[in-house]
Amino acid sequence: MHHDPKYGKALYRAGRAAYELSDYAFALKMFQRLVDAFPSDQDGPKEIKRTRLRMQEAQNGVFEFEAMAQEIADTADYRTQQASYLRRIDVRPKGLFATENIAAGEIILCEKAFVASNTPKNTPALSVMINPTNNRALHGSHVAIWVEAVRKAFHNPSLGEHILNLHDGSPANPATEPIPLVVDGMPVVDVFRMQNIIEHAAFGFTADESRIRKDVQKAFKVDSSGVWPVAARMNHSCLFNASRGFVGDFIIVRASKDILQNEEVTVMFCPADGNFEQLQQNLEGWGICCDCRLCKAEIDFLKGAESRASVMYEVTQFLKAQPLLKVARMLVDGEIPSDLVKEAKRLEKALQKTYPLKLFATCVPNTNKIIELLPTFGMANVHEWLMFAHYRQPPRALDYAHFVLMDHGYKVTIQSSGISLDRTNCVLSMTAVKAMQYIEHFYTQANVKEVAKSARALAEEMHVTYNGSMIGYQGWS
Ligand SMILES: [Zn+2]
Known part of the structure; x- marks a missing residue:
């Protein structure tokens, strides 16, 4: 029986089927029996190695994302075969x-x-x-x-x-x-x-x-x-x-x-x-009614007389007409026309009014000193635009980088030893990554190495978190 080639084929097929169903323990058992019965079998050892790798992935959550991406590029097949990692x-x-x-x-x-x-x-x-x-x-x-x-x-x-x-x-x-x-x-x-x-x-x-x-x-x-x-x-x-x-x-x-x-x-x-x-x-x-603190603040804001919709529309039109690529080109040729910067600042002010501190922040009583801030995400794109537009005035650009991160709900504290980031209310996006990269760039230029290093680590962490892996990471340029 053990030397019946049909038996070998059956073991192989059973192993492969279990593998496809992600039942790696059973697959390994089948391949092991295949190798035991047919020591010269070519496929058995390969399958065992591959199945063991899947079991490690499911157990440890360690993946080589760069290698996976390379394989996808080489084979033009987007389907991956790594094991799910669901233990946490x-x-x-x-x-x-x-x-x-x-x-x-x-x-x-x-x-x-x-x-x-x-x-x-x-x-x-x-x-x-x-x-x-x-x-x-x-x-x-x-x-x-x-x-x-x-x-x-x-x-x-x-x-x-x-x-x-x-x-x-x-x-x-x-x-x-x-x-x-x-x-x-x-x-x-x-x-x-x-x-x-x-x-x-x-x-x-x-x-x-x-x-x-x-x-x-x-x-x-x-x-x-x-x-x-x-x-x-x-x-x-x-x-x-x-x-x-x-x-x-x-x-x-x-x-x-x-x-x-x-x-x-x-x-x-x-x-x-x-x-x-x-x-x-x-x-x-989707049948969802979100009751997060941000939604509560927005609903309270809507109860008032003001609305953000018309300003948001103006902002969208402005950013469509003056995209960041255009800003970059203008910077190569010279300066950003002052009327454009003025217009962006006007929009910034108008938006700011639609995020009243009493709804979107917790302050020290009777002051404007902020204890906790909710994201003001609607302002992030304007602040990002202003960050780029002030590229030749680094201290101003740095201010706007901070504003971008605040818009994302990040509380950034810079000390000589590095940056500490309070993520309690953060909403991550690639715009936040860019702002952190600018902070890295600024402190690299200023030769404040510890802060630059810390900003770099945070920018990388944010990129990895947003995209899953370091694939596609481009530093500030
Ligand atoms: Zn919500």
């Missing part, structure tokens, strides 16, 4: 919770995609799937992952369980009753439920550096989406504590601030970028 989180009906303290910058979880699609936007065919039960439609990559998800769940009901119990937008959700996956010995997949789940749980990803390098603009040419069943259970908070990055279809979730054991892990579904009414509308689309 607990999946509860209400969301994801940390099982231990997690420091800012550290990995919270990594997860393989259940399904993912990444195709150029300019393909001639457009897929549309219409759900007659609710008159809603899926299109593009959402259709591709819907088809793949239905297939996967049908061929392997145990896999279907991971995805069919996700939030599907209906009120009693996640489902209180387990979803039947097999009826009369036949797998069943409710394709309309699957569609609702895709609509609610899928999100876009970028398989390459385009998320970081906006100038590449690739992000807008590729239609990508996927479902990560565990990561999909994270809830939104405008004052989120985690950020999602990707290498290929592999999601990397890192802590953007220190997270305590048993604290909920939250991400940003859409940014609190100053257009509060728009944000509320977007969140309603």
